[in-house]
Amino acid sequence: MLTNLEHLGLAVNDLEAATALYTSLLGIAPYKKEHVASEAVDTVFFQVGGSKIELLAGTSPDSAITKFLAKKPEGIHHVAFEVDDIRAEMQRLQEQGFVLLNEEPKRGADNKLVCFVHPKSAAGVLVELCQSIAD
Numbered sequence: 001m002l003t004n005l006e007h008l009g010l011a012v013n014d015l016e017a018a019t020a021l022y023t024s025l026l027g028i029a030p031y032k033k034e035h036v037a038s039e040a041v042d043t044v045f046f047q048v049g050g051s052k053i054e055l056l057a058g059t060s061p062d063s064a065i066t067k068f069l070a071k072k073p074e075g076i077h078h079v080a081f082e083v084d085d086i087r088a089e090m091q092r093l094q095e096q097g098f099v100l101l102n103e104e105p106k107r108g109a110d111n112k113l114v115c116f117v118h119p120k121s122a123a124g125v126l127v128e129l130c131q132s133i134a135d
């Protein structure tokens with residue numbers, strides 16, 4: 001079951017500048033900075049009520065964020081939903097005809113297991129499922 005809008009992922013060119021901008025915009029400091037080597041991204045997280053803003057900067061030419069920003073301007077890159085059982089949700093979505101970008105859940109940022117749904121099967125929006133895991 002999807003339980004919450006967990007975060008909006010925003011692709012940025014300059015993580016330091018974007019962090020300063022969002023600190024001013026939201027009036028709060030980020031609670032976490034994390035490098036995720038498997039995705040070749042640096043991330044910064046802000047908590048906004050029950051949801052989060054995830055700033056993402058690519059750290060290599062192969063990064064999905066670097067490739068995205070080569071074609072599109074900075075902005076919303078993905079929408080992430082919290083799920084209580086990621087494997088059950090992956091199976092449900094596959095049965096509904098959605099195209100999953102990973103066969104198994106993988107380790108994401110902020111203590112999550114994640115799986116992505118291809119934007120071509122989700123009305124042009126890259127969707128992330130995430131399930132919390134213990135530290």
Ligand SMILES: CC[C@@H](C(=O)O)C(=O)SCCNC(=O)CCNC(=O)[C@H](O)C(C)(C)COP(=O)(O)OP(=O)(O)OC[C@H]1O[C@@H](n2cnc3c(N)ncnc32)[C@H](O)[C@@H]1OP(=O)(O)O
Nearest residue numbers: 009036039041064065077101108109114116119124125126
């Ligand atoms: C930090 C970890 C984690 C977390 O815990 O929160 C993250 O959020 S990591 C975020 C970065 N990682 C990912 O995005 C992984 C999943 N993404 C992918 O596998 C790829 O980016 C992709 C979606 C499969 C696209 O890759 P690729 O096919 O190589 O790129 P193209 O440039 O050729 O795009 C094909 C097609 O798809 C459109 N596209 C690409 N990205 C997006 C997007 N974010 N939202 C909407 N549409 C997107 C792109 O425009 C192309 O469309 P056409 O030009 O019409 O063919």
Ligand SMILES: [Co+2]
Nearest residue numbers: 009054080128
């Ligand atoms: Co994300």
